[in-house]
Amino acid sequence: xxxxxxxxxxxxEKWQNLDGHHLHPFTNPNDLKQHPAxxxxxxxxxxxxxxxxxxxxxxxxxxxxxNMGYGQQDLIKAASAQIEQLPYYNVFFKTxxxxxxxxxxxxxxxxxxxxxxxxxxxxxxEANDTVLRMVWRYWDLMGKPGKRVVISRKNAYHGSTIAxxxxxxxxxxxxxxxxxxxxVHVDQPDWFAKRCELGKDLDRAEFGRSVAKxxxxxxxxxxxxxxxxxxxxxxxxxGGVIVPPETYWPEVQKICDHxxxxxxxxxxxxxxxxxxxxxxxxxxxxxxxxxxxxKGLSSGYLPIGGVMxxxxxxxxLINKGGEFNHGYTYSGHPVCAAVAVANIKLMQRENxxxxxxxxxxxxxxxxxxxxxxxxxxxxxxxVGMFGALELVEDKQAYRKFDKNRHVGIICRxxxxxNNLVMRAVGDAMIISPPLVxxxxxxxxxxxxxxxxxxxxxxxxx
Ligand code: PMP
Numbered sequence: 001x002x003x004x005x006x007x008x009x010x011x012x013e014k015w016q017n018l019d020g021h022h023l024h025p026f027t028n029p030n031d032l033k034q035h036p037a038x039x040x041x042x043x044x045x046x047x048x049x050x051x052x053x054x055x056x057x058x059x060x061x062x063x064x065x066x067n068m069g070y071g072q073q074d075l076i077k078a079a080s081a082q083i084e085q086l087p088y089y090n091v092f093f094k095t096x097x098x099x100x101x102x103x104x105x106x107x108x109x110x111x112x113x114x115x116x117x118x119x120x121x122x123x124x125x126e127a128n129d130t131v132l133r134m135v136w137r138y139w140d141l142m143g144k145p146g147k148r149v150v151i152s153r154k155n156a157y158h159g160s161t162i163a164x165x166x167x168x169x170x171x172x173x174x175x176x177x178x179x180x181x182x183x184v185h186v187d188q189p190d191w192f193a194k195r196c197e198l199g200k201d202l203d204r205a206e207f208g209r210s211v212a213k214x215x216x217x218x219x220x221x222x223x224x225x226x227x228x229x230x231x232x233x234x235x236x237x238x239g240g241v242i243v244p245p246e247t248y249w250p251e252v253q254k255i256c257d258h259x260x261x262x263x264x265x266x267x268x269x270x271x272x273x274x275x276x277x278x279x280x281x282x283x284x285x286x287x288x289x290x291x292x293x294x295k296g297l298s299s300g301y302l303p304i305g306g307v308m309x310x311x312x313x314x315x316x317l318i319n320k321g322g323e324f325n326h327g328y329t330y331s332g333h334p335v336c337a338a339v340a341v342a343n344i345k346l347m348q349r350e351n352x353x354x355x356x357x358x359x360x361x362x363x364x365x366x367x368x369x370x371x372x373x374x375x376x377x378x379x380x381x382x383v384g385m386f387g388a389l390e391l392v393e394d395k396q397a398y399r400k401f402d403k404n405r406h407v408g409i410i411c412r413x414x415x416x417x418n419n420l421v422m423r424a425v426g427d428a429m430i431i432s433p434p435l436v437x438x439x440x441x442x443x444x445x446x447x448x449x450x451x452x453x454x455x456x457x458x459x460x461x
Contacts, residue, residue, distance in 0.1 A: 008052045012039055012050075015039040016039065038416070039051040043066075043070035043071065045069050045071060045436070047070075048070075056416070056419050057419060057441060058421045058433070059420060059422050059445055060421050060422070061434045064295055064296075065300030066301075067299045068299040069435075069436040069437075074343075075299065075346070078338045078339050078342035082338035087334070088335075097337075099341055103332070103337045106344050110348075111291065112287065114287065115310050117314040118306050119134075120328075120332035121328055122305060122331075122336070124159050124305050125158070126164075126328060127159075128163060130307050131167075133324075134324075134326075135150060135228050135264070137317065137321065137324060141320045146226060147226060147228040148182040148228055149182050149183070149184060150167065150184075150264075151218055151227065152185050152230075153187065153236075154188050155169045155170065155239040156185075156231075156239060157239060162180060169188070184222070186214045186215055186217075188242060189211040191245060192378070192390055199399070206247075208244060208247035208248035212252045213251070215252060229261055229262035229289075230262070234267065234279075234280025235269075235275065235280055237270070237432070241431075264292070265279075265286060265290075267292060269386075271291070271295070272293075273347065273353040274296065275383050277384075290309060290313060292305065297343070297344075298343050302340075304336035304337065304340050352435050356435050359439075360385065360435070361385055363442055365387070367445075368387050368389075368431070371389055371450060371453065375395070375457065376392070376407075376456060377389050377453065378391070378392030378398065385431075386432050387431045388431070390428050391407050391408060391411060391428070407460060408426055409424050410460065411453065411456040412424040415449070417455075418451050420448040420452065429449075433445075
């Protein structure tokens, strides 16, 4: 071992020992004891570097957030200038500051035309807590306080606070702490899972319509005077990049309109260019009443989220409402807001959404589908800079692997060995790369992913 390598290893061990005091989110602590964390030390563009000098192609954009890639000088300079100018001030009690004012106006410009007001939070979870309070407040102000129930979907992810995890549909989360009242879950439009459950093919369009209808059925069952809103991610992210059939969203919009319930599109992942449109709502042509945002808003450089509010709702909250007793110390934090402004301006200047739609995403999706030729891959799906590979035991019979074989985890670990970050959700291998990923990076990705699939196949044979 060279002296440099010995020093690197000592550095890694030092950080891993100190990290022993860190309770990690969504991590099995016993696994971590046996295999301490990789220590990521720096990043540039679409590559991460760990303390041993290994470079990884980050096909997850951190945690679905580093949309403009690492090392963007505009964002770095915006943070540093703002921290000198005004590191903190609040936006309560009739005060504001330039970055939050500018960000609010910029968001009104890039979000759908009927959304012109923003409420700020520090995260997507807080955004969804805010959604719940706004929905309830709206119906109170409309003189219908009985409308309390929010319909969500199984396997949805809306965050980790108690309200956000209740809105989410993750059983493993509900099992630890339960869920708050007035939230119910209907089926997700997961065509692949349904085919596996049935062990045969299924008409996609028909399936989309029937899953949407389960929302109407739920409203009828509960009574429309009890139902306040429906919340969903335009494309489910953490649930496994579940792209709904084309028939799903038009039907959902019709149902929400018909019953007069609010539509909440959780854009925390789908927003800011991920689908090749500014928002998932633009991609599916839906008209939400509320839109939680976070992640790509600042490309993850600093924590900031928020809720975009439609004119219809804002009118009630502002003109009927009086004071809304809600807010966070860090709502619209000036440094985070300045970075978000710099990020959106950079996106506009680089025409990144159009570039994704017309160049990068078509190339990524075309090459990604080549992985479908691998015997382990039962389905390849994706839209924009977003995708999933379903690893299956038998693709003709739509037969999944036994969960306990952890095939997704095996594949993910090979990806890491091959200097590639892909995430496993069960046996779905998912990607959500930075929007600035280049065609050459995509070629590297496909080569490393194929190799990882080959190694996985050999290992489980
Ligand atoms: N909504 C969606 C759709 C998400 O994917 C996430 C995070 N993955 C959240 C909300 C929660 O965001 P945060 O982790 O910033 O609280």
